[in-house]
């Protein structure tokens with residue numbers, strides 16, 4: 453039995469055999485055999501938009517690997533910048549490569565003074581940080597016009613370094629602006645996670661150093677959120693990048709997609725949901741509303757994982773280390789009860805709905821002192837690495853501009869009707 457499918461056009465009786473390679477069938481064969489007949493696949497539920505060597509997901513078994521390395525090993529043993537190097541270059545760095553990479557990022561964390569001093573002037577004090585971040589990242593492209601030369605690998609990497617380095621600075625500046633607090637400059641003596649926490653939370657402390665348990669939790673959360681193959685925001689980055697737009701506006705497009713509550717906005721929505729439920733006793737009534745379709749159980753379900761999201765398990769464990777320092781988040785009991793009820797209820801079991809990366813992360817963020825509005829920003833910072841790794845891979849693949857077809861269901865052709873006759 454050959455690894456292939458046979459397509460027969462019953463109108464002509466003609467057939468073609470198409471090999472199944474790497475779990476996929478090449479649509480090009482279909483295009484030749486049936487020109488003008490499209491596969492209709494809204495939301496790309498069964499369509500592979502590209503080949504990629506960056507991240508592997510096995511949704512049925514809850515497996516996630518970055519360049520072949522299991523996510524739990526990276527979360528336990530690596531750092532966010534080491535994982536960034538891995539995702540971008542395909543291999544873990546040796547000591548000198550990692551040291552040079554860390555230095556490179558550390559020395560690109562500053563923002564142009566025009567930008568730092570004035571970017572927030574156009575916004576209300578209570579502007580949502582994701583709106584600030586999305587527009588700020590797009591605005592960065594105006595400071596680096598050379599970034600349009602997307603064909604030059606060295607230039608690409610220079611912009612990638614700038615974006616990875618500056619995202620925490622932009623994120624922290626949005627938070628400080630919303631609190632009416634002075635901007636905190638990046639420091640070169642701190643690692644990536646510590647520097648971000650310093651820019652977020654230090655108050656008149658030139659020697660601020662975060663609690664080691666909180667620093668480690670931040671690092672683990674960055675690693676877990678760094679990439680996730682062709683999710684909605686990465687697809688947005690690849691689509692915009694395929695038009696040969698510069699990396700800043702491609703990442704801004706990805707930020708916009710991530711902002712949606714079905715995607716990266718879910719961690720913020722989970723905390724609002726837990727607060728709305730309010731108490732352990734209210735869980736059963738809420739779950740009935742979910743099953744009747746009135747509510748969604750935010751932080752549950754996934755297009756790919758039909759098993760426990762491996763990241764959710766790691767985050768749940770990391771939460772205990774954080775709570776030892778901050779005290780237990782009072783909403784944890786409600787979250788644990790929701791999970792217990794959902795994992796035993798046929799509605800969720802039948803639909804293979806399990807906790808995803810967003811279900812527990814917000815509890816940690818809240819306990820660490822981040823306001824709910826910052827949660828999706830905390831997703832965008834590390835995911836910038838994944839967006840850029842895919843943007844780079846797409847350009848290296850000699851890809852064509854993304855331009856799907858459609859099935860037209862509108863009215864047939866007709867003549868213009870003069871207004872008097874309408």
Ligand code: SDX
Nearest residue numbers: 680683714715716718748749750751752753754755803808
């Ligand atoms: C992220 O793609 C990625 O990899 C994303 C991400 C990443 O790292 O980039 O993993 C990050 O975005 C995680 C997902 C965060 N979003 C949420 O937690 C929001 C709540 N979840 C859902 O909205 C939903 O599960 C999605 C959007 C995540 C997935 O949607 P799908 O694949 O389109 O699934 P679906 O809407 O077709 O649902 C299938 C069924 C439906 O029921 P029926 O119509 O068959 O009766 O499951 C139900 C849905 O109603 N369902 C839910 C549910 N999620 C799906 N019912 C209640 N609560 C939910 N959360």
